[in-house]
Amino acid sequence: MPAQITITVAGDERSVAQGTTAAEIFQDERAVLVARVGGELRDLAHVLSDGDVVEGITAADQDGLDVLRHSCAHVLAQAVQQIHPKAKLGIGPPIRDGFYYDFDVEEPFTPEDLKALEKAMQKIINEGQTFHRREISDEAALAELSDEPYKCELIGLKGAGEEDPESYGEGASVEVGGAQLTIYDNLRRDGSVAWGDLCRGPHIPSTKLLGNAFKVMRSAAAYWRGSEKNPQLQRIYGTAWPTKAELKEYLDRLAEAEKRDHRKLGRELDLYSFPDEIGSGLPVFHPKGGVIKREMEDYVRRRHIEEGFEYVGTPHIAKEGLFHTSGHLPYYGEGMFAPLDVDGMDYRLKAMNCPMHNLIYRSKQRSYRELPLRLFEFGHVYRHEKSGVIHGLTRVRGFAQDDSHSYVTKEQAPDEIRHLLDFVLGLLRDFGLDDFYLELSTRDDEGESSTKFIGSDEDWAEATAVLEQVCSETGLELVPDPGGAAYYGPKVSVQARDAIGRTWQMSTIQYDFNQPSPDRFALEYQAADGSRQQPVMIHSAKFGSIERFIGVLVEHYAGAFPVWLSPVQVLGVPVAEEYNDYLWDVLSQMRAKGIRVELDESDDRFPKKIRNASKAKVPFTLIAGEEDRGNNAVSFRYRDGSQENGVPIGAAIAKVLAAIEGKGQVTSAPASD
Template identity: 75%
Template structure:
């Protein structure tokens, strides 16, 4: 054996070590049982990987993002092994880690039922207890084809690799965690302690050292899924599961799921009579009921006023346009699958608009512009329509028709950084007004491996990306890269906001566009201070993305208990008996005159039921009137949390509600 030198990186410490040839990665981290894999030269590897001279070897802990992905991918293998133990005729699809869990697809004669999941979980626990070792081996296409001759979907993936379509093969065969180490075809064996191979799968890995390193898991549900996501392919059965580094972490996750179900905006929208999704209208096309309409109007009025205060000018554009407009903008060639099919109008093809920017460009181009007008900021609540696939439509958060709070800033290149900062500050301020204050930023850039999906020169992309990145860094917020996530016309910053239970929602997007203003597109110009004609930079920004989606997010963030300024009904009037109604109606009239939203429950229900109904409707305040209140010209003032003050003068009750509304804070 000879000596070699490597760099060990662990717990934030880097150190050079001299070791012998043949040393495995696990030997470098044997003192930390939380390490379950290693990153060698930037590539994720099993702990059984043999390190080489000059390698930089970084530990991967089980509770890190990569560590959890490896844990979950290993759990997916154990689940697939258990399924084939119990259902020998099941054929394997793919089994990747996903956010907070994993899944595996199977071709089975009969769909799985809940009792099957219980049996599979029991079998998984036995496999985990056995401590089977995950072992990687390199194979050839021919050897793999022979070994997996009874697995048609695996054979298809090998064929994709053999045809040169390695991206598709990698996606299905390995569902890689991190960077690809090489183009080798590999199989992972689950090996029992006696050396017998218990089960094998085509996979790139990496994996945990043994199945015993899976401390906590649960199978969640089943669903139908088309092979490789193509509805033309056979429908398989997908089993979803979750796995965590401790039993406590699993319990916390399951609690978050329960809380998310309690907050589901689709259920709350029905319970609170806010909106609905009629089949007669169509998938992804919601309608707002009167109470939901109040929330929508209040939000729109507030956001419209804030735009005006921030220097935007309100405009309006139609819902359809000639198809040629979207060729000019580049949307049909690069985003055509997201648009609805053409409409025949007087023998010409028209399109429902999926975005507002082409029409805003025409407003800019409608007359000569001077540099003195810039930044020129145009804004509208534009109704847009996107041809989302039925499988991804989800309540208000993924719809086909929505109102986009869309704006476009036309600036000189020199003004672009300041305008992007202005837009980012504006977005963050709006979210804070609506009760969201935990953010990070995502920078979406071009995928250089797919040049056909993007337009513009390398220099333009580098300059635009640099401007956005600098503004994002200067904000002091966490910045996360999103390679390949840019729009076809330019890079973007998106604001990711965390809600009351820690879930992340993408909110604002700010996009740098050097393409649509160009001579090849809309030919936008302004007259510079030297008299020359120059091309402006166009900056897209959508604060909420869509009003519908943001309402859905807020319903879940507040669990339907909106702060008073947004609540559809701010005050519920409740009489103790029918004889108190006249006084209560007089109080309600005064409150309405003060601009408050008040309902009076004059039903035949008993008072306690009326209070219960108001609580179920999550009304912020109740005013209850009995004999003493009538005599004193007062009300009993009740808060949403059950606190109650009796004998409150009417004027003071109105002031309490008005102050809570003005504060825009939760009560």
């Protein structure tokens, strides 16, 4: 009888034969793709040891889905080298909603190439090739992969003692992570090797499990290891899902997201543009976009004042030394633009407003009676984002922040954070976002704090505990983000889901015990006992960036803004030219009440004017013909195509004003009695 070992599965101890694999443990659970053994993901072919704690992982788990997608990336790479034998392999990690793989090829991939690759992948999948893990020494790997320069470079990084190969390119640790190098061979049914790749693993047992729930999406250029100094490779993006139905749902979401793309809608609705003459990541707002921006600014300025903030203003540039004092140049310098020479001194475009607010606080002696002291401004800041990450309004180089800083005693900090969080959530709800969770970004526990973060362990622990406690009180889901804190303290960010379920990071609240310290700005207040004490500084941005928030709202509403935010609230469409004057008289009465109106006086025929009004996504289209004029009335056409006829002028004005005041959507006629 073979020797027995004891393992734990789902909390139950089991006695199994020595040599038992994870696949044998989960042979009756077909959904299991990979196993977690002692906290580490392993192939199902992994042989178990005495005392192992084993968990089956399915595609319902993110880890399982990542393994599925990484295996699909290997199938893609195999297909590429089948069709393009001279292609050299980069890296191929799972990413959100899919995977990618980088290749060095002579010519960029065409749409026809991608279709051919998808067919080749399906053939490989249908063959039911198995993923076989093989351990190999560094020297043997270099010899075996001598025709793969990028793989050899990754092996060299590991051999040189690099602790984090992933820092040299997204997903690099998927290839070489760990002390032992491994190669995964794809085996045919007869046991012969179809293809192999340097990889840490794990992988699904068989390509068959990928079925037909995958798709090759697109290709793009990408620099090796993310540096412009390195060769430019061709990156192919793909997606993979547990089932064909889930793939279809994802593709449908993508199609809906494409229709809502704020860059496309911004052009169609004449809201904003991105002129090359100005520069990448520097948008300009057209009059209609300016209306939305002004409404948002007016709203948030009023709300800050109601919440006890005082409005301040600071310049766009400052001497470089200010940002050394704050710590931004040593810890955030790569995000700032190069210095400007002003009178022989180095100045910097500001990337944040807090250093200047600290100087306002420090401009006179402060008493505990003044705290909380809340300062707020629309500060325009500039950040040197890499060109590859700039994206419409949601990732820009110049933007306005509704930036506030609360100066409080330590004892006041929890209540101030509650106050700010209530403020933030109320603001988001006013703009139609009401599905959120919170993310708590903290210092990590793996030694990086010595270089990325500043301050004592005690200060970090205290600040983190305060944020965590206040977040927990909201009842919202709280997701940890280790290592995501700012260098000066932990933060909580509000993650909001939009109308089609996508998540956007919105407002942030940050607890800062560093900038007020004696080593930085030496901020003080006189306590009740006469002693000089250091305040806590709490950063908060409600919109984050106004530009980014507008981009999110455009996509959330698909350009059909609530009435109070719509650039044009009422569009007049006369049935014929002879009704222009009558309709303009009605619109003028509305404009006198503060309603934003336009009259379509074009030469287009009436049906086309109605189509144009629909494309413009105006909440109220006001129509007038002979019957309307004769009855001192107008007719309403709503966004959903429904219509309400013969509304008296006074009632029409009241209807629009009520919709604006209610800050809601009016998209259809009221129900009949």
